[in-house]
Amino acid sequence: MSKVIFFTDQRKAPGLSPALARLPLPGEPLLDTRERPLRDLRISVTDRCNFRCTYCMPRDVFDKHHEFLPHRDLLTFEEIAAAARVFVAMGVRKIRLTGGEPLLRRNIETLVALLAELRTPEGDKPELTLTTNGSLLARKAQALKDAGLDRVTVSMDALDADVFARMSDSDFPVTQVLEGIEAAAAAGLTPVKINMVVRKGVNDDQIVPMARHFRGSGHILRFIEYMDVGSTNGWNMAEVVPSADVVARLAQVWPLRALHDEGMGRVAERWAYADGAGEVGVISSVTHAFCGGCTRARLSPEGRLFLCLFATQGHDLRALIRGGADETRLAQALAGIWQARGDNYSEHRADAGADPRATGEHKIEMSYIGG
Ligand code: SAM
Ligand code: SF4
Ligand code: SF4
16 A cells, blocks of 8 residues: 555544534533543644654655645644633643644744633633654744743653664754753743653663753653554564663662652653652553543644544544534534543553554554644
């Protein structure tokens, strides 16, 4: 099958499920079939990126022939804000902008300002964060803060220049990502979190140097298990470094103490340096599934709603929005979709047939939905 057709196909997933749900009463959480409330919304604002991380956008697939979404297909900032307003009314307390590379979307701070105006039913501002590769952060950090962004997470997979270049498959200097991190901290987008995806034999020699660099900085480094998202990265379990190994390697150098605050929606396991130099985290998406506490919905750049990172089909919210649906209609649609949700892919990853590819379906790509 041609690689281009495959991406086009998945975006043509069927439209909204016709189910129309009972809206929860005020103060009542919107729950899915596994009693999980809707709490987090990730909004992917573009499927484009200036990096070609080998685990996310392998260059031989995302090459000059790859068809990215045309701009007219993307939700406008006003459409995104209108959708987000409904999500917040239905229980979302945290919004994360992502991509592709979200800072490539022109005037992204205008969207941040629109989202910063939203209020929960209790009158609070939802937490507003953004995940970025850091390449444009030094330039943008202050404008993002001024627009109302609360925090940023920066993806950085190595301190060593050569390993960084190999992981990101770009010639962008890692020193400029570090400058972006410091600019974010200086602007008050704190605590800055740093996400490092670990691939065995590619960048696992960077675990200790990264920890050494960020210890005591106030930034929070988190190690992420390499996941089988999408269908293009040729994922292989042999390349996963289990979080337990990461923690063991760190603990050989610095004594660690477990921090316990796990609750619904938390994904990172947190560890404090016993000497008080801050904390590190591990995200064990592969070896320790956290589907039971998964409270996330994901909105794609052209307005498809996905309920799991490993979904093959989304629900077309853009059709509703552009069709003139009012907030009540959008809320009913969202309630119906969430109440029917039963996703728990990571709990069944190892089962024969759990992979949608076994039935000829294609998982969405990380660069499209944004993690
Ligand atoms: N471009 C931005 C960035 O890199 O931070 C935002 C989008 S990126 C898709 C979001 C996050 O997904 C990044 O932290 C990236 O490292 C992570 N990611 C992408 N592919 C992954 C994979 N196969 N396994 C684990 N994490 C992955
Ligand atoms: Fe781009 Fe982020 Fe994917 Fe890397 S992980 S290719 S920076 S979208
Ligand atoms: Fe959530 Fe799906 Fe990941 Fe499970 S596999 S934690 S349901 S996104």
